[in-house]
Amino acid sequence: DTAVSQTPKYLVTQMGNDKSIKCEQNLGHDTMYWYKQDSKKFLKIMFSYNNKELIINETVPNRFSPKSPDKAHLNLHINSLELGDSAVYFCASIPSGVTGELFFGEGSRLTVL
Amino acid sequence: EDKVVQSPLSLVVHEGDTVTLNCSYEVTNFRSLLWYKQEKKAPTFLFMLTSSGIEKKSGRLSSILDKKELSSILNITATQTGDSAIYLCAANAGNMLTFGGGTRLMVKP
Numbered sequence: 001d002t003a004v005s006q007t008p009k010y011l012v013t014q015m016g017n018d019k020s021i022k023c024e025q026n027l028g029h030d031t032m033y034w035y036k037q038d039s040k041k042f043l044k045i046m047f048s049y050n051n052k053e054l055i056i057n058e059t060v061p062n063r064f065s066p067k068s069p070d071k072a073h074l075n076l077h078i079n080s081l082e083l084g085d086s087a088v089y090f091c092a093s094i095p096s097g098v099t100g101e102l103f104f105g106e107g108s109r110l111t112v113l
Numbered sequence: 114e115d116k117v118v119q120s121p122l123s124l125v126v127h128e129g130d131t132v133t134l135n136c137s138y139e140v141t142n143f144r145s146l147l148w149y150k151q152e153k154k155a156p157t158f159l160f161m162l163t164s165s166g167i168e169k170k171s172g173r174l175s176s177i178l179d180k181k182e183l184s185s186i187l188n189i190t191a192t193q194t195g196d197s198a199i200y201l202c203a204a205n206a207g208n209m210l211t212f213g214g215g216t217r218l219m220v221k222p
Contacts, residue, residue, distance in 0.1 A: 035212075041151070041199050043212040056209055090155060101147060102203075102210055104155035 003027050006091050006105035013081060014113055020077045021108045023091030031055075032074040033102065034066060035090040043090070049074050081112045115140040117204050119213035126192055127221050134187040134216045136202030146178050146185045147210065149201040156201055159187070192220045 004025045013019055025032060033056075034046040047066045048056035054066070063079045078085060091105040117138045126132055138146065145163045149156035160169045162178035162185060169176050173196075176187045189196055197220045203210040 033209075040214065041217070042214050043156075043201065043203075045209060045211070048209060100145065100161050100205075101158040106154045 004091055004093055004103050004105040006089075006108045008108060009106060010109050010111075012111045012113065015081055015083060017081050018077070018079045019081060019110070020075055021089055021091075021110070022073070022075045023105055024073050025091075025093040025103070025105075026072065027093055027095075027103060028072075029093035029095050029103070030071055031094050032068065032071075033092045033094075034074065034076050035092060037088045037090060037107070039087070046089075047074075047076075078110075081110075083112050086110055086112045115204065115206055115211040117202055117211050117213035119200075119202050119216050121216060122214070123217040123219070125219045125221065128193055130192050130220075131188065131190045132192060132218060134189075134200050134202075134218070135184065136186070136213055137182075137184040138202075138204040138211075138213075139183060140204040140206040140211055142206045143180075143204060144207065145205040147203045147205060148176055148185070148187050149203065151199045151201055151215070152197075159200075189218075192218075194220050194222055196220050 006023050031050045033048045037043045049068045052068045065077045068074045088107045088109045090107045092102040120135045148159040160176045165180040173190045178185045199215040201215045203212045
């Protein structure tokens with residue numbers, strides 16, 4: 001029944017590794033996002049996809065590469081992980097043309113050692 | 114660059130107190146202002162405001178938008194320990210939400 005689900009919920013890895021976080025939404029929404037929340041709880045947008053197409057790409061290192069195989073999925077792959085990548089990553093979705101609320105996943109806490 | 118600023122950064126009150134949280138925004142193509150509550154996991158939606166001066170209310174929580182001042186407030190009356198959380202304000206501009214840094218509220222018994 002989960003509307004926006006992310007996996008894994010927790011990820012602990014070493015610097016330099018490559019890791020992926022997956023996101024799926026079963027709400028039929030057209031637009032999906034990745035947000036990063038740092039230790040000070042500041043939520044910052046990273047990427048937005050609408051119907052599998054990239055529409056927002058904020059200033060994010062190119063070690064981060066989103067992939068949307070279909071409009072229900074938006075995955076985030078991170079290469080050569082750095083200490084500063086440690087954060088909680090939230091996936092979210094919204095219907096197109098709606099000015100309203102984002103539906104968030106439960107977050108994936110990434111810890112880079 | 115779109116910007117949303119919240120104040121205060123943190124607040125400690127006692128149960129029963131009333132609190133007012135502030136949010137100001139500078140965004141292009143503004144469409145709506147949203148408030149979220151975040152406890153341990155994902156932010157949960159509280160309110161969406163699109164029109165100035167119309168108060169939205171849900172139990173002890175209420176919120177209002179002032180488009181002239183580019184700001185919004187969230188009021189919580191008769192606070193309870195369960196209100197302890199981070200309250201996030203976000204401005205919607207063209208299907209993108211820009212979040213403020215949040216106000217961390219702690220309600221002591």
